[in-house]
Amino acid sequence: MNxxxxxxxxxxxxxxxxxxxxxxxxxIKMSKKGMTNRSFLFKCQGKKFxxxxxxxxxDKLIQRKEEYEVYQAIAPLRISxxxxxxxPENGYKISEFLEGARVCDxxxxxxxxxxxxxxxxxHEKNIQVSHTFDLFGQIDFYESLWGEAGSCFEDYxxxxxxxxxxxxxxxxxxxxxxxxxxxxxSDNFLLIPGVDGKAEEARLIDWEYxxxxxxxxxxAMFAVYAMYGRRQVEQLIEAYYREGCERxxxxxxxxxxxxxxLLWSNWCEYKRSLGISFGEYxxxxxxxxxxxxxxxxxxxxx
Numbered sequence: 472m473n474x475x476x477x478x479x480x481x482x483x484x485x486x487x488x489x490x491x492x493x494x495x496x497x498x499i500k501m502s503k504k505g506m507t508n509r510s511f512l513f514k515c516q517g518k519k520f521x522x523x524x525x526x527x528x529x530d531k532l533i534q535r536k537e538e539y540e541v542y543q544a545i546a547p548l549r550i551s552x553x554x555x556x557x558x559p560e561n562g563y564k565i566s567e568f569l570e571g572a573r574v575c576d577x578x579x580x581x582x583x584x585x586x587x588x589x590x591x592x593x594h595e596k597n598i599q600v601s602h603t604f605d606l607f608g609q610i611d612f613y614e615s616l617w618g619e620a621g622s623c624f625e626d627y628x629x630x631x632x633x634x635x636x637x638x639x640x641x642x643x644x645x646x647x648x649x650x651x652x653x654x655x656x657s658d659n660f661l662l663i664p665g666v667d668g669k670a671e672e673a674r675l676i677d678w679e680y681x682x683x684x685x686x687x688x689x690x691a692m693f694a695v696y697a698m699y700g701r702r703q704v705e706q707l708i709e710a711y712y713r714e715g716c717e718r719x720x721x722x723x724x725x726x727x728x729x730x731x732x733l734l735w736s737n738w739c740e741y742k743r744s745l746g747i748s749f750g751e752y753x754x755x756x757x758x759x760x761x762x763x764x765x766x767x768x769x770x771x772x773x
Contacts, residue, residue, distance in 0.1 A: 476499075512568060527745055651689050
């Protein structure tokens with residue numbers, strides 16, 4: 472692919488953002504299409520960059536001005552990719568490509584431990600922004616986008632009622648109310664080579680869903696995306712809470728897993744209405760909503 476094949480608006484953005492001419496932009500390669508966005512790699516003046524373009528229907532899902540605020544808030548922490556350009560109106564984003572980076576392997580508890588260490592350290596910074604990610608409100612919002620089609624799951628109403636009943640327990644628990652990634656999944660954790668032979672370091676990218684929320688939600692997000700079984704969920708909790716996890720906190724994480732499962736199930740159903748299917752992933756998210764309601768009910772009675 473060459474520069475002239477790019478959308479003219481995208482091409483102009485690169486030229487202006489990086490202060491270069493089109494003949495300086497080379498080696499353009501489309502990268503794997505994400506669940507929310509499209510992106511491509513390119514080289515310019517001896518460096519690699521990645522440009523993010525919002526995907527279909529994203530304008531209804533993401534508030535780009537809020538995402539811009541998040542990137543401004545986390546910039547001093549140097550825990551994400553280096554953003555060179557961000558347009559809060561259309562969501563175009565250009566970042567420096569992280570050389571030698573690899574995606575976290577959710578099946579490797581060594582990788583998971585490194586990533587949970589970064590996540591815990593970030594949460595403890597107690598970063599504040601002006602907007603909130605309303606977990607249950609977003610479940611309703613995604614449902615509202617379905618139109619008249621409704622859910623493909625026959626027992627959706629019962630499942631939804633069960634998950635929403637968990638709010639009573641959640642509301643009574645203590646919380647770390649801070650900037651929370653809300654999409655802290657394995658694919659968004661990158662491990663980069665350490666300097667001078669040191670251990671790999673983690674970075675956390677793609678902050679478009681981030682907002683103020685209880686930090687524990689990020690643990691649940693990692694679990695449902697990785698499609699963890701119960702034993703792996705417990706290992707994940709232990710990787711985050713290295714000092715040990717209180718029973719009440721563990722039960723709260725179970726509640727969040729159920730809620731996050733329903734959240735992304737509803738998100739997938741909206742995408743399905745646009746002709747985009749996520750297959751087994753979508754089904755598994757709905758199962759989390761059902762199964763972890765039952766896990767909570769069983770464990771809370773002990």
